[in-house]
Amino acid sequence: MASIFNAMNKQLIPMERFNRDSQVVFFTGAGISAESGISTFRDPDGHWSKHDPMKLASQTGFQENPVMVLNWYADRREAIQKAKPNAAHRTISNFQKLFSNSVVITQNVDGLHERAGNRSIYELHGNIHRHKCNSCGTMIELAKRKMRIINRCACGGGVRPDVVWFGESLPLGTINAAFEAVQRCDLMFSIGTSAQVYPAAQLPVEAQSQGAFVIEINPEPTPFSHLADISVRQEAGLIMPQLYEEFHAQLK
Numbered sequence: 400m401a402s403i404f405n406a407m408n409k410q411l412i413p414m415e416r417f418n419r420d421s422q423v424v425f426f427t428g429a430g431i432s433a434e435s436g437i438s439t440f441r442d443p444d445g446h447w448s449k450h451d452p453m454k455l456a457s458q459t460g461f462q463e464n465p466v467m468v469l470n471w472y473a474d475r476r477e478a479i480q481k482a483k484p485n486a487a488h489r490t491i492s493n494f495q496k497l498f499s500n501s502v503v504i505t506q507n508v509d510g511l512h513e514r515a516g517n518r519s520i521y522e523l524h525g526n527i528h529r530h531k532c533n534s535c536g537t538m539i540e541l542a543k544r545k546m547r548i549i550n551r552c553a554c555g556g557g558v559r560p561d562v563v564w565f566g567e568s569l570p571l572g573t574i575n576a577a578f579e580a581v582q583r584c585d586l587m588f589s590i591g592t593s594a595q596v597y598p599a600a601q602l603p604v605e606a607q608s609q610g611a612f613v614i615e616i617n618p619e620p621t622p623f624s625h626l627a628d629i630s631v632r633q634e635a636g637l638i639m640p641q642l643y644e645e646f647h648a649q650l651k
């Protein structure tokens with residue numbers, strides 16, 4: 400197995416800057432769930448390589464063909480339900496025992512952080528397991544058998560997955576809380592995100608510019624890589640346990 404010491408120079412992690420009271424942010428994207436078998440968006444076999452995002456993840460797409468949109472989300476939801484959190488999700492739980500002041504800020508809608516036992520999770524783009532009214536925003540419980548058909552809220556609005564679509568705002572309380580956590584953090588792990596979708600992609604930039612140490616984990620370079628203090632070009636499930644061992648052994 401490749402060791403972390405082959406992937407990066409461990410001297411570059413300034414361990415003396417951190418202790419168990421350090422504020423730590425785990426910022427994640429679709430890549431952290433890739434090793435659970437869940438498709439990413441912008442990789443060569445990702446969703447947006449096969450489908451037009453405006454047809455499946457926009458208000459216009461939903462108005463034009465709601466059943467197609469509902470079916471696509473139902474297929475994804477079912478795949479996610481069969482998947483399990485992987486070593487990277489589980490390692491965040493270990494890290495959170497080491498760093499009690501830590502939060503998870505995720506762009507993922509799959510709920511795998513929660514299933515792995517992570518805590519203080521901010522879901523910037525919603526959660527695919529929830530539904531809401533497209534008009535009044537009321538949260539709506541749907542039986543599985545109803546998830547592929549058009550359902551109406553009491554107000555008459557269509558029922559949709561509680562995920563953020565292109566052109567929509569992120570939940571205000573969540574994005575504000577995320578930026579506050581980032582503004583006070585000492586250390587950020589930016590894991591498995593292409594760092595292309597804003598405002599989420601601003602978070603590692605913000606962390607870096609306010610003086611936090613930022614470790615990016617991604618097998619591919621991203622627009623953020625040149626700003627990161629360390630960019631580890633490895634799969635998250637491989638490198639996160641090794642990083643944890645390093646911090647566990649060296650942290651005061």
Ligand code: OAD
Pocket residue numbers: 427428429430431433434439440441442445506507508524562563564565590591592593594595596616617618619621633634635636
């Ligand atoms: P992307 O699909 O844009 O990027 C996934 C990233 O994960 C890529 O940079 C891959 O190189 C990397 N990756 C793949 N396998 C990995 C692994 N095993 N370990 C670590 N990294 C790996 O996904 P996001 O950045 O999350 O929006 O995309 C942001 C948003 O765009 C998503 O939340 C989604 C999408 O449209 C909504 O659903 C609202």
